[in-house]
Amino acid sequence: MxxxxxxxxxxxxxxxxxxxxxxxxxxxxxxxxxxxxxxxxxxxxxxxxxxxxxxxxxxxxxxxxxxxxxxxxxxxxxxxxxxxxxxxxxxxxxxxxxxxxxxxxxxxxxxxxxxxxxxxxxxxxxxxxxxxxxxxxxxxxxxxxxxxxxxxxxxxxxxxxxxxxxxxxxxxxxxxxxxxxxxxxxxxxxxxxxxxxxxxxxxxxxxxxxxxxxxxxxHEQLSTVDRKVLFSLVDAAFAQRRKMLRGALAGWAGSAAAAERLLVQAGVDPGVRGEQLDVGAFIRIAEVSSP
Structure with missing residues (x-):
């Protein structure tokens, strides 16, 4: 055998x-x-x-x-x-x-x-x-x-x-x-x-x-936000890990000022880095950025 x-x-x-x-x-x-x-x-x-x-x-x-x-x-x-x-x-x-x-x-x-x-x-x-x-x-x-x-x-x-x-x-x-x-x-x-x-x-x-x-x-779907929008946001947030989100998301949002407005609207501190946010926070940012 x-x-x-x-x-x-x-x-x-x-x-x-x-x-x-x-x-x-x-x-x-x-x-x-x-x-x-x-x-x-x-x-x-x-x-x-x-x-x-x-x-x-x-x-x-x-x-x-x-x-x-x-x-x-x-x-x-x-x-x-x-x-x-x-x-x-x-x-x-x-x-x-x-x-x-x-x-x-x-x-x-x-x-x-x-x-x-x-x-x-x-x-x-x-x-x-x-x-x-x-x-x-x-x-x-x-x-x-x-x-x-x-x-x-x-x-x-x-x-x-x-x-x-x-x-x-x-x-x-x-x-x-x-x-x-x-x-x-x-x-x-x-x-x-x-x-x-x-x-x-x-x-x-x-x-x-x-x-x-x-x-x-x-798990159950967390949001109806467009997945492509969310994933592009995530990519941008981690592309320059050392930058605070207001700077890291400047290109994605159109400007640092626009990024800061979206972050504040989503209840996220513009001075944090992407590695500090859970998926729920990223979803909130994506939701307020979507028309």
Whole structure:
């Protein structure tokens, strides 16, 4: 019995280190750190991720960048179905075969969409996904999450593995040194928190950075203000972090005087910096600026 078979979860045989290397060799994939190709090869880690995601049997899970299928095989027994969005045509074609080989009883629960997660649209999903669970490429993690939360209102929960520093920024609150654009924009959609570290040793090849899990739960829409207006405001507020808001928002509002008038009208001190405001304060500013 192989390591992966002996450590299999219910209904599926998870991939171990030897399985991951064998699949990569079969597909002539030579993962590089430069391209961010780091495959999870530890069955215990993917089990922990699925457990931490708190999935229900009715959930339709969206997985972004399934790669060789390590996490996919752990997700399939835990939910109604899994939709894997994979940009690489070779990996997208191999994934259903891997599932058929290692979890034949669960093959019908998998749908693979060959697409860029940054551009995938709601009409590509036959059934709206309810949960996002993914090991995200480090360089696009935040844009992918924000795009999917905007495009798929059906997504109620998420658990994503990202670079540890990105996890800090996504889950940060006002006043933190790492609080910034990702923190506020994700807070527009959901309540987020760090959900634990992920050791480097569970990846192949071993990355140069630490990883962590971020969990989030969508909340009710906070305002009817135009999201594009709000997000442009947030971008402006953090573009020059050292500036007080009256100066940082001068270009966005038309002048420093106009920015100060809007801030006062929104009940925000013009002398504070963006990192001191929660999403609610940014919403008030955006609301008073909108006709």
């Amino acid at each position: 192989t390591e992966a078979s002996s450590s299999a979860g219910p209904g599926s045989a998870l991939l171990g280190p030897a399985d991951v290397r064998r699949l990569a060799a079969e597909l002539d994939i030579r993962p590089t750190k430069k391209l961010g190709q780091n495959f999870v090869h530890d069955p215990n880690t993917v089990r922990k991720i699925v457990s931490a995601a708190g999935l229900s049997p009715d959930d339709v899970v969206l997985e972004v960048g399934p790669g060789l299928g390590s996490l996919t095989l752990a997700l399939l027994p835990a939910c109604a179905s899994t939709v894997a969005v994979e940009i690489d045509p070779v990996l997208a074609a191999r994934l259903p075969l891997t599932v058929a080989e290692r979890a034949p009883g669960l093959s019908e629960r998998l749908t693979v969409i060959e697409a860029d997660a940054m551009r995938v649209t709601a009409d590509r999903f036959a059934t709206p996904p309810t949960a996002l669970v993914a090991n995200l490429p480090y360089n696009v993690a935040v844009p992918v999450v924000l795009h999917l939360m905007a495009e798929l209102p059906s997504l109620r929960t998420g658990l994503v593995m990202v670079q540890s520093e990105v996890a800090d920024r996504m889950a940060a609150g006002p006043g933190s040194k790492v609080y910034g654009v990702p923190s506020v924009k994700l807070a527009w959609y959901a309540d987020a928190r760090r959900a634990g570290p992920v050791p480097r040793s569970v990846f192949w090849p071993v990355p140069n950075v630490d990883s962590a899990l971020v969990a989030f739960t969508r």
